[in-house]
Amino acid sequence: MTNNILEKKIFNYDVIFDIKGAIFIKQNRLLVISDLHLGKSLSINSLGYSLPMHDFSDTLYNLKKIIKEYKPSKVISLGDNFHDKNSIIRFNHESICELNSITKIAEFIWIYGNHDKELINKEKINGNFMKSFREKELIFTHEKKNDKSDQFEFSGHFHPKTYVSVNNSRFYYKCFVLGKNFCILPSFGSYTGGLDVKSNIFRKIIRNNANLIILGKKKIKQSKYLYDSN
Numbered sequence: 001m002t003n004n005i006l007e008k009k010i011f012n013y014d015v016i017f018d019i020k021g022a023i024f025i026k027q028n029r030l031l032v033i034s035d036l037h038l039g040k041s042l043s044i045n046s047l048g049y050s051l052p053m054h055d056f057s058d059t060l061y062n063l064k065k066i067i068k069e070y071k072p073s074k075v076i077s078l079g080d081n082f083h084d085k086n087s088i089i090r091f092n093h094e095s096i097c098e099l100n101s102i103t104k105i106a107e108f109i110w111i112y113g114n115h116d117k118e119l120i121n122k123e124k125i126n127g128n129f130m131k132s133f134r135e136k137e138l139i140f141t142h143e144k145k146n147d148k149s150d151q152f153e154f155s156g157h158f159h160p161k162t163y164v165s166v167n168n169s170r171f172y173y174k175c176f177v178l179g180k181n182f183c184i185l186p187s188f189g190s191y192t193g194g195l196d197v198k199s200n201i202f203r204k205i206i207r208n209n210a211n212l213i214i215l216g217k218k219k220i221k222q223s224k225y226l227y228d229s230n
């Protein structure tokens with residue numbers, strides 16, 4: 001095993017957690033990612049700001065790289081795939097071609113998120129758009145919903161991050177939150193921030209024992225989620 005992946009058994013599935021912020025389920029060759037937020041800089045700039053617009057190409061570069069590495073049969077993107085409902089309208093022809101050059105490599109399932117549930121012009125993008133997806137006991141959805149013991153749910157939405165303390169400094173890293181019956185994925189998109197797992201919002205969500213799988217610069221590592229820690 002390299003420092004870049006961590007392998008776990010979830011139900012009867014062999015699941016790889018990749019340092020790049022994706023999950024690969026070996027038996028059914030599913031690659032799972034979340035919160036690409038494609039078109040975020042374009043969306044913000046449409047409000048009068050002047051952000052550099054490199055996020056789209058950078059996110060697609062990372063997505064293409066991980067698809068080529070794992071060669072999945074299916075890619076499941078867990079929502080907030082596009083930053084707002086007008087994102088595809090703002091993309092130029094080259095951007096749509098660039099995205100579709102990736103979506104034709106594998107079958108794509110686009111789960112709707114709160115940002116893109118009313119997405120316009122989705123027919124220009126390859127793949128199936130749906131509210132949630134299920135494969136046997138595995139559920140794929142945008143926002144964590146339940147803790148049923150006979151199911152395992154993958155979701156995104158919260159963009160989890162956590163810090164590692166070194167001397168008096170805190171260094172923040174994206175992380176997976178892994179519970180007994182759920183996993184919340186970090187955001188995959190290049191211009192996406194994160195929500196501290198120690199925040200009150202997360203404290204309410206992670207009521208049971210959970211682990212964090214932290215995406216360091218060179219190493220992926222697991223640590224216990226400490227509910228009461230400040």
Ligand SMILES: [Fe+2]
Binds near residue numbers: 113
């Ligand atoms: Fe999001």
